[in-house]
């Protein structure tokens with residue numbers, strides 16, 4: 001399956017980097033993802049009972065925070081730094097990342113599954129950035145930053161893999177955990193894709209509905225006068241007739 005994933009990354013990368021305006025969107029998404037990772041790993045540093053891992057989580061979180069800033073800087077350098085738009089996207093990010101259902105990712109998964117999650121996510125990032133660099137897709141300044149970031153990501157892969165190996169020696173089902181994490185990522189990708197398709201399709205239907213069903217009514221409709229309207233008085237005997245019936 002590794003070749004299939006790499007083929008998919010290659011096709012998606014060509015689309016993401018070659019179409020004008022897309023690299024900025026991609027880098028912006030990276031910046032948000034890196035910041036989300038920073039939050040997740042910081043929570044892990046706070047919650048883990050292991051002192052040795054706490055230090056690694058903390059260094060990892062510092063790396064991710066730095067990556068988020070680097071990617072945001074690249075977006076600005078490439079010419080997309082709309083503050084209002086960024087604020088709206090940030091508000092969505094706060095909902096989607098960090099605490100969900102009152103629990104952090106670390107609390108939801110537990111330390112073993114969290115490490116499997118870190119390993120899978122970081123290994124995917126290394127593979128993805130490797131494709132960008134191998135194919136020369138990024139502009140020279142971004143490529144320079146990617147090379148530096150890639151070194152950090154390799155550290156994240158190596159410490160999480162070392163922990164998984166330790167767990168394997170303890171008899172834990174590491175392969176199954178990693179496989180489950182990969183399937184979970186695929187499922188989340190599918191959900192994101194269907195959400196995006198749903199948003200676009202509903203946009204098309206609402207536009208059609210407006211022009212086909214609502215628009216023509218405007219041609220024959222008469223606009224109501226604005227402002228206060230006098231209410232016509234009721235028939236004077238209506239109240240008395242109602243009382244008489246009661």
Ligand SMILES: [Fe+2]
Nearest residue numbers: 034063064067
């Ligand atoms: Fe990162």
Ligand SMILES: [Fe+2]
Nearest residue numbers: 122152153156
């Ligand atoms: Fe990372």
